[in-house]
Amino acid sequence: MRDVLMPVLDALPATVQVFVRDDDAGWEDDRLLALLDVTQRAGVAIDLAAIPAAIGPELAAELRTRIDAAPALVAVHQHGLVHANHEPEGRKSEFGAARTAAAQREDLELGRALLADWLGARVQPWFTPPWNRCSALTAALLAAAGFQALSRDRGAKPLQSELPELPVDVDWSRHWREGGPAAVAAALAQALRARAADGAALGLMLHHGVMVREERDCLAALLADAARHPRLRWRAMRELLPSPAPRIAACAQFA
Numbered sequence: 001m002r003d004v005l006m007p008v009l010d011a012l013p014a015t016v017q018v019f020v021r022d023d024d025a026g027w028e029d030d031r032l033l034a035l036l037d038v039t040q041r042a043g044v045a046i047d048l049a050a051i052p053a054a055i056g057p058e059l060a061a062e063l064r065t066r067i068d069a070a071p072a073l074v075a076v077h078q079h080g081l082v083h084a085n086h087e088p089e090g091r092k093s094e095f096g097a098a099r100t101a102a103a104q105r106e107d108l109e110l111g112r113a114l115l116a117d118w119l120g121a122r123v124q125p126w127f128t129p130p131w132n133r134c135s136a137l138t139a140a141l142l143a144a145a146g147f148q149a150l151s152r153d154r155g156a157k158p159l160q161s162e163l164p165e166l167p168v169d170v171d172w173s174r175h176w177r178e179g180g181p182a183a184v185a186a187a188l189a190q191a192l193r194a195r196a197a198d199g200a201a202l203g204l205m206l207h208h209g210v211m212v213r214e215e216r217d218c219l220a221a222l223l224a225d226a227a228r229h230p231r232l233r234w235r236a237m238r239e240l241l242p243s244p245a246p247r248i249a250a251c252a253q254f255a
């Protein structure tokens with residue numbers, strides 16, 4: 001991977017901002033903690049898309065500890081409610097066309113409440129829909145509920161929403177399954193060149209639950225080389241999105 005990517009990085013015509021989004025926190029906790037060890041050791045921020053109903057007390061305690069110890073390096077936001085498919089046919093989605101506004105709103109609110117119970121104010125106000133798919137209705141409900149950003153695939157159909165989006169470009173594990181480290185490196189090289197050209201941030205999507213040790217070792221080696229490369233700026237999602245609006249609760253003292 002190094003042989004392919006280092007020359008690409010060295011030749012980039014502009015600096016590229018990169019963020020790492022790992023999905024499905026709540027599943028495969030041991031693999032999640034092993035991945036967090038890799039990114040934290042490299043000093044690279046990681047944003048976890050967490051499945052609210054899948055988080056248990058042990059993982060919640062571990063995440064609280066890690067976020068409090070290194071708030072610049074670990075962050076958590078909401079990834080659906082239970083990561084269940086509700087579409088009777090076609091592509092999987094938890095927040096797709098088959099769901100009514102009431103059903104979607106209920107799931108969004110329950111998920112947010114569950115995450116807040118476990119992690120309190122540590123939860124970031126973004127939403128990653130399971131399978132990177134949701135409807136325009138979901139975006140409207142998210143905005144109305146106070147969410148401040150949405151993260152899907154770069155190529156996803158626009159939603160006619162005012163909600164800012166921070167899309168992912170590279171699906172690490174899909175490329176790894178299809179062609180191993182060479183395929184991941186090729187996908188990263190292509191995305192790096194595209195983002196250097198258009199100035200948008202590059203989103204690297206991980207799925208710790210399917211990452212075997214060899215994959216994590218490969219990521220660790222990549223980060224060892226690339227974490228401080230002068231053409232890259234590794235960012236947390238919060239650094240790439242508008243600042244959250246002040247909370248209305250701050251006015252409670254006048255009540």
Ligand SMILES: [Zn+2]
Binds near residue numbers: 024079083129131
């Ligand atoms: Zn997912």
